[in-house]
Each structure stands twice: as C-alpha cells, then as structure tokens.
Amino acid sequence: MSSIIPIVVAIAALAFIALRKTGRLGPPGYRRERDAALMISPAAAPTLRLLPLPGDVGLVAARELRVRVRGRAFRVGTLLVLLIVSGAIVIPALIGSKATAARVGVAGPLSAPVRAAVVADGHAFGGTVDLVAEPGEQAAAADLRAGRIDLAVIDGRRIVTNKPVSASDTSATAQLTRAVASTVGTGEALQAAGLTPAQAAVIAGARALPVSSLQPGRPGTTQRNTSYVGLLVLFFMLTQYNAWTLTGVIEEKSSRIVEVLLAAIPPARLLAGKVLGIGLAAFLQAGLAVAVAVTEARAVHSDALNGLTPLTVAATLTWLVLGYAFYAWVYAAAGSTVDRQEQAQSLLIPLGLPVILGYFVASTAALSGNPSVLVQVLAYLPPTAPFAMPVLVSLGAASWWQFALSAAISVAGTVAVARAAGAVYRASILRTGPRVPFRELLTR
Template identity: 30%
Template structure:
C-alpha cells in the first residue's frame, strides 16, 4: 500500500504542479463565462444597433398595413422616434418600384426593403430584400413587426376595437414544460435536458483527455527507459494502478473546479447579463441530491478506470508516440461510438437503444448519466449497469497489469494480437 500511495502521489503531484494544469484549470471558467454571457450580449448589441428607420416598406395592400408595420418597428404609437419610410404602390407600378429598390439594396445604400401586398394579408407572407451587410437581427425585427400588425388587423376585422386588437397582438406564448417522473418528482424539461446532456459530454471529454494523458505517460516512460528503473522497486501492477489513480485524482480536482464554476456562472447568469444591460430570465438549476450525485461519480470513476487501463495497454505495446496515435484508434472509436448514440438517447431516453447501450460497459459511462438527467431509470437497470461497468473496469485493470509486466520492457517490436492475449493469460 505504501508503494501504491507513493506512485499515486508522484503522478498526482507532478501534474498538479505543472503550469499547464493551472492555466487550463483557471482558464476554463473564463471560457465558460464567455460562452454563457457572450452570445446573448452580442445578439443584444447586434439587435440594438439595427436602425430600422432606414428600412423602406413597400405597401401594396391598400389597407395602410405598411404604416402599421412602421409603427410597430418604431416601438408603437407612443414612440416619437424616427420611423421607416412607407412607399405606397399600385399593381401597375409595383414591379418598377421594387426593381428600383432592389438595385439600391444591392448597392448597400438601403439595408432592407419589406414588401407587403394582398398575399401578405391572405397568407402572412412578407417579401424581404436584405443587403449583404445587414445584420440578421434586421430580418427578425421586421418579421416580428409584420406579424404583430397582421394579427392586429385580423383581430380588428373580427369586431374588436383598435386598442383591444393591439393588446391581443402583444400576447406571446411561453411554454413551460414539466417532466413528471414515475416517482412523482418533476422538473423543468429544458433544464434537465441541459443537465443530462452536459454531464454526459463532460464525462466523455474528461475520459478522452485523461485517458490520453495515461497513454502518453506510459509511452514516454517506455521511450525514456524510466520504467526499467521504476520496475526494479515497484511491481507493474502497483505502477499501473498508481498511474491510473494518480492521474484520475488530477481529473477529479479539475472536474470539480470546473463544475463549481459552471454552477456559479449559471446561478448568476441573469445578474451578469443585467449588468451589461441585457434582459434575461434566470436559469433554475436542477435540484440534485447526494444520492443522485453518487451514481454520476461512480460512472466517472469506473468509466475512467476502464478506459485508462485500455489506453495504458496501448501505451505499453507501442514504441513511439506516432505508433500510439494509430494503435489507440480502436479505444477512441469505442468512445466516439458512445457519443454518437447521444441523439437516439435524447429523443427516447427509455427506448430500446438507450436502455441497452446504457448497460453495455463501453457506452454506459456516457449514456446512463444522460438518461438519469432525462428520465426515471429503474433501480434494477442502474445497479446492473454499474455492476457490469465495475466488473469491466476490474477486468481491464487486471488484463492491463498482466500485459504491462511484459510489454513495457519490449522495444522495437510491436507484439501481435495473439501474443497480447497469450501474455494476458500466462502472466496471472
């Protein structure tokens, strides 16, 4: 046990003290903040920078719909700001006027032209001519204003007065979806989706990143012949276990810090956007108990151990990093294949594909956390999945240790598949 702890301490301390560990650990929250706050702020600034008073509205409806759209675009009747120019046309001169304005839009002297006619009133179709340099928000704001004005006219035609029609036109639908579990618990479906998908992707990335670190560590030790000195005082089994657990401890520290950063950022996202002048609804974080966190922790630890052992096997049988990049592809494809199953699991978390592959050890560390965030997973399935993953992780470590003993000291020759299996059987 003392030698194992010494190896764990060496692997853990060597990487935690690295400047690159500190840089990636503390840079990631800044990147998260930029992703959570940046896009809404940039979208808000882009929409605010659009000057809709320079837009031309071509009205061929004969019902003053163009004036109503210009009013909506300016903010309503009570707004005294500049309004878009409205050009009234008849069927006889419509094509000539539109062609002239199209030329101006193409020359970037006009940002946009909106054409409304009889088809707009009948079907709600608005023709928009947008210059190449106009922001996307221009289209969205013109379309929203035209939609409100068309709704106001149709409500007014139904017999309501103008003010009632305007009040009805302001109504917006906001669906609040509540996912009800079998045990009676409920939660916001969108939040659960983000949580489940985020946990699955995070575990996938961590397993890939730190499995690669194990691979590179074994390969570098083999190339530098350091393993020959280490194996003189430590058994291959202890060395492999210490390497996997030490690097896993680094992953836990970094993952814990990143998770805490994300939780703090999400909890304060609305406040941060508000400080920048952007209106945003606060995001309700899912309530996660310790009993719900325990399976996620188990899947991370067991999934990491299993894949780290497989990456260690690859590192021990190759003689260079170039060979390692090629030899690791079967292991990487197992992970990529698991990530490819995220879409079917998202669409139907209790479907046959999701249920089956969340029990298979190679894909369960990715898919089962996703299912736990989206649906009520039967306890029997959860226990079976964890048990199979634990047995697979143990088998991978035992096989890796047996192979590690012989392959780590071989140089210049990559063993065949038959030799690999023979070493695993005979080095018990």
C-alpha cells in the same frame, strides 16, 4: 441546429488532442525555476505526504498528480473544460435575458393590490416586472413605440401593446400581456364588487393550483440542456484523461525510466499508482468545473442548472469515476505495447471509438429528450454506460436499481479489464523494438 453541436465538439476535442500529440501546439513550456534552494528544501514533500495511500503506490500516484497538475496539458485542458461549462451556462442566459425583465407602463389610476398582482405575474413567468408611471395615454404610446416599455395599462381598463398579440403567440411579451390583462381585469372587477382592499388582495393573489401527474412527463428543454452539458464535460474529460494515461505509460517506456522503476516496484503497483494519480488529477479538474458551473449559474441567474438535481450531478460524477476506472486500464495496457509517442496516434483512434459511439448515442437521446432502445442497451455495457446511464438518469428514465445494476456491471468489467491490462503491461512494458503483437501477449 442542436444536432450538430455534439459533432462539432467531438471533432474539436479530437483535433485538439491530435494536435497536442503531434506537437503542433508546441512542446510543454520550459520554465526555469530560479530558486534551486527552494526546490531541494522539503517544500515539495507535503504533497507526497498529503495522500494517505499505502507505500509505493501512493508515491507513484503522488508524483503523477503533482507532475500532471503542474503540466501545461492540465492547465490548457482545465481552461477548455471551464470554457465549455461557462459557454453552456452563460450563452443561453444572455440570449434568453430579454424575457427576464419586462417593463409595464401604468397610465391613470391602478389600485395597490392590482399593482402587486401585476408584479407577481412577472415572477410566475420566471422574470421580473417593473412598473413605469406614465403621465397619460399619449406618453405611454410614445414609450411603447420607442420600446421603453413592453405594454401599458391605461386607467385600469385597457391594455395596449406596440404589436398585435395573437392567442397563439408564445413569446414572453405575449404571455405576460395575456396574464396582465386577466389580472388587471379581475382586480378591477373585484374592486367594483365592493370588496375591501384586503379581501381584494387575497383574491388577486390567487393562482392556479400546481398540477402533478402519476406518469412522468417529458422533460423540458432546461433538463435536456443540462444533461447535454454534463455529457459534454464527461466526453471531453474522459477523452483527455485517457490520452494522459496512454502518453504517460509511453513516456516511461520510451525514456526507459520504467526499468529503474520496476527494479524497485512491482509492475502492478506501478500501474495502479499511475492510474490512481492521473485519476486524482482528473477529479480535481472535474470538481473545479462543477464548482465554477454552480457559481456561474447563480451569478447570471441561468436556468441551465435549474434542472440539475443533486441526483444528476451525482450520477455524472459517479460515471466519470467508473468510466475513467474502466478506460484507464485499457489505455495503459495499450501504451505499454508501443515504444514511442508517435505510435500513440495509431492507438488513439481505435481506442476512442467506443467513447465516441457512447457519446453520440447518448447526446442524441439527451437533445431529443427521448431515450431510444439503443441508449437503454448501451447503458449496461461498461464502455458506453458512462455516457448512456447519466442521460437516462437526467431524463428520469432509469430507476435506482437499473443505475446500481449498470454500475455493478461496470465495476465487474473494470476488474476484468484491470487483470488483463496488468498481464499485457507486465508482458510488454520491458520489451522494445517492433510493436508487441497482441496474440503473443495472450500466449505468454
């Protein structure tokens, strides 16, 4: 079941982007600004001034950011990211909610220290235990059959459940039943031994000591799910931002505004401003997603983020930045070689292949909790590292120097790609007509 999730998500994301490109989801909505005076007033200027960026690069980036954030693609994309994040957090929490609140019926006397110990058993299993006073064994049995209580303690001597509980049963009810049986038995025995209530309480509160190991253990499902959610968000966002960069460059070329722009600003600075502006819009969206995820996880007491250490969040965000920085140049250069938006289709698929490869390999590792050799290799290649490295981090399979090495390789790769992209962009952005042949770009 879990292995098809990445495939479904990847197909959905690609279909969404393809539909947007072909315009089947409709053109960007046309909204008339009623108050023209408002527009002309310098009300718009603060956005431009907010960014302390040097000169024209800052201007280009600020325009890009403003247009993106206002556009429909941003709103729809943000909504989708939030849906993915919310779904990943809320749905497991809803499915798993049965185990979180158990009801234990108590018929006959049960001393206060033992009652407290039973409630503490619930906390030990990550849920709560409510004690329900039952007038007698008959009433407790009736409540058990009706499902109003999960188990009953009769006179502090017997535990009754509705269905049999075998030793191998790992359901939440079974685990709680075994724990309560042990707690109550021990508690009553301690009282029978003549201990004071205070002494009994101390012993009843005793719990097994925490065990740690020198070798890292296999991560649990929680951590796997968490790293997969991060991966999903990374994949979706990178795919989306790459498409923005591609279509943004084509928009400028096809409308020929690029001629007006390049008359006033050198190509490298125009390109840098564009990449920066789209990047800022992207991280605004990513920040929103993280904020919503944390808030929601708190609200529904989800355990999806329990495994989410600050380290994992930092790793995911770092690789979102590094991944975007690497791919933005590639997509911008590719966009400059075509004239019309329709031609973007033919570029999106081949350019998306490394992204999809990285995502698939990394998500397999995240869901199985087993970092394969392939993932460990891909974690050092700039095109796939944005997916592979965060997974290694969340699986505890990468040390800090491996992370730093991979990041350094990625930064170096980005610098090289940016240079090549700048050359391709300069050579092809002003040329129209048939698609510029790649060989010709390199020989110029």
